[in-house]
Each structure stands twice: as structure tokens, then as C-alpha cells.
Amino acid sequence: MIRNGEVVSxxxxxxxxxxxxxxxxxxxGKMYYCPNPYLYEESISLFMxxxxxxxxQEFTVISYENNPNKPDTIPVQIxxxxxxxxQWEMIFNKDTLQMDLKKVNPREIDRLxx
Numbered sequence: 111m112i113r114n115g116e117v118v119s120x121x122x123x124x125x126x127x128x129x130x131x132x133x134x135x136x137x138x139g140k141m142y143y144c145p146n147p148y149l150y151e152e153s154i155s156l157f158m159x160x161x162x163x164x165x166x167q168e169f170t171v172i173s174y175e176n177n178p179n180k181p182d183t184i185p186v187q188i189x190x191x192x193x194x195x196x197q198w199e200m201i202f203n204k205d206t207l208q209m210d211l212k213k214v215n216p217r218e219i220d221r222l223x224x
Contacts, residue, residue: 111208132146185200
């Protein structure tokens, strides 16, 4: 993850709840951004929704973080899309974010922890 042009260190998640290590993309447009790479912690995770327009191939994230009554719609630029990975670029609040996402099978998560 790169925030505002600076690489977010591997240990940042310990003190920075916006140093997301895991993004859970669920059905029905739900997403959870979790800083803890080892387990999901609701108290420090961020809930967002997403919408994918297949016709235009547009992906947007909907954040309720600042104002639950007036959510922020954030366009996500997706690059280098493969079956197992992609890169995201987006602006969240005032931060420019670049993230390399890798698809992980839930069974692989246990192996990665060891």
C-alpha cells in the first residue's frame, strides 16, 4: 500500500487503522477494510460498500465513514487485472492510495500465518 506517495510499512497496521492489510470483498456489495493481517477485528475495521458497473467496467467504493447520511462515492481505477491480482488507485478522504491486491483462498490464509 502506498499512501500519498509513501510506502506504508509492513508493521504500520499495529498503530494505524488505515494501514489496511486485508480487504474482504463480499457478496451483495459489502467490503471490509481490516488493518490486522491475521484476523478480522470489527472494532478497527472499516465497512464500505461497492458497486461494479459491468457495462462500463467501472468500480466504485461507497464510504459511510465521514457522514453516514451522505456517503462518499469513490471511483477506483483498476490496473493489471488478472485472475489472482489487481492494482487499485483511489482517493480516500484526502489521501491518494495505491494498493496491490492479491486474491487469497481462505485455506491459504492459515498457511500464510505459519
